[in-house]
Amino acid sequence: MRKHVLILAAASLLTLAATAGDAAEKLKIGFIPGTVDPFYQVMQLGVEQAAKDLGVDVVTQIPATWGVEAQTPILDAMVARGDLKYIITAAVDSQQMIAPLQAAYDAGIKIVGVDTFIGNGDYANGPVKFPMTYIGSDNEAGGAFAARGLAKAIGDKGKVYINSVSPNIASVELRVKGFKGEMAKHPNIKVLGPDYNDNDLNKATQQTAAVIEKNADLAGVFGANVFSAQGAGNAVVNAGLGGHVQVVAYDATKDAAEMMRQGAVSMALAQKPFDMGYLAVEFAIADKAGVTSLPKRLETGFAIIDKTNLADPNFARFVYQVPGK
Numbered sequence: 457m458r459k460h461v462l463i464l465a466a467a468s469l470l471t472l473a474a475t476a477g478d479a480a481e482k483l484k485i486g487f488i489p490g491t492v493d494p495f496y497q498v499m500q501l502g503v504e505q506a507a508k509d510l511g512v513d514v515v516t517q518i519p520a521t522w523g524v525e526a527q528t529p530i531l532d533a534m535v536a537r538g539d540l541k542y543i544i545t546a547a548v549d550s551q552q553m554i555a556p557l558q559a560a561y562d563a564g565i566k567i568v569g570v571d572t573f574i575g576n577g578d579y580a581n582g583p584v585k586f587p588m589t590y591i592g593s594d595n596e597a598g599g600a601f602a603a604r605g606l607a608k609a610i611g612d613k614g615k616v617y618i619n620s621v622s623p624n625i626a627s628v629e630l631r632v633k634g635f636k637g638e639m640a641k642h643p644n645i646k647v648l649g650p651d652y653n654d655n656d657l658n659k660a661t662q663q664t665a666a667v668i669e670k671n672a673d674l675a676g677v678f679g680a681n682v683f684s685a686q687g688a689g690n691a692v693v694n695a696g697l698g699g700h701v702q703v704v705a706y707d708a709t710k711d712a713a714e715m716m717r718q719g720a721v722s723m724a725l726a727q728k729p730f731d732m733g734y735l736a737v738e739f740a741i742a743d744k745a746g747v748t749s750l751p752k753r754l755e756t757g758f759a760i761i762d763k764t765n766l767a768d769p770n771f772a773r774f775v776y777q778v779p780g781k
């Protein structure tokens with residue numbers, strides 16, 4: 457009997473030690489967004505809040521510019537650390553980031569995709585299946601939303617122009633596809649573009665200014681992400697056409713909201729980057745705990761903001777607020 461009690465005591469001491477060991481061994485997750493912009497800064501807030509709430513360590517490194525040459529070395533360095541079990545990332549190119557992410561996966565790191573995707577984004581049945589999931593917007597639907605909003609703003613007739621980032625970025629390319637697909641149902645609207653600005657604000661401004669110059673009858677502009685919309689809005693305002701040439705912005709930054717107050721931007725699609733970041737950490741923890749029913753795709757939805765609801769806290773809360781910015 458005494459021997460038996462001793463064994464039990466020893467066993468529970470061991471498990472205690474083991475769990476203490478495990479508890480000490482906090483889950484480490486890497487976070488590599490696309491670049492430095494208000495959208496990813498809000499996503500980072502979601503990642504950090506979840507890490508705090510759920511007791512995990514996050515190693516974050518942000519590419520200074522948008523591009524494979526900026527994101528790949530960061531990914532490789534995170535893999536080389538050897539202590540990360542998961543990496544949350546927005547792949548900056550749907551084809552060229554397949555190999556670097558495959559190498560990370562082959563090194564035993566699980567990939568949680570946020571905002572953009574690799575391959576065709578169908579991680580259940582598509583050509584690329586190794587990422588755990590895609591957590592992000594339905595960007596094709598978002599593009600169609602933007603088109604309907606712009607069509608309404610211009611009275612369903614006239615010329616509109618698309619300014620976007622790159623054809624190699626899954627998210628923005630689907631927005632263009634959705635926008636064009638919807639506009640095809642509006643026979644009195646002619647679509648110009650897209651021009652691609654490589655995520656460069658000045659380039660977006662110059663490209664839009666050139667189109668305004670050549671098309672005195674331009675009625676509207678669609679900016680397919682933060683810098684595309686800001687550049688397009690700047691060009692319209694610089695040309696003294698604010699409120700005359702309607703601008704629809706994908707991404708609801710403080711700049712877009714300010715331009716809306718001034719009457720230059722008629723609608724902004726607010727994605728939910730905080731949700732994307734928070735849920736991505738939760739997915740990693742659930743997977744580590746053995747959950748096997750995580751969806752391969754989770755859409756985080758939008759808030760459609762225009763001058764009728766910009767002051768409504770239920771909508772204004774989706775404007776990308778970055779503390780200190």
Ligand code: T6T
Pocket residue numbers: 490493495496571572625627628680681682683706707727
């Ligand atoms: O629009 C977002 C993001 O969804 C897209 O993938 C890249 O551009 C942004 O980060 C905004 O700049």
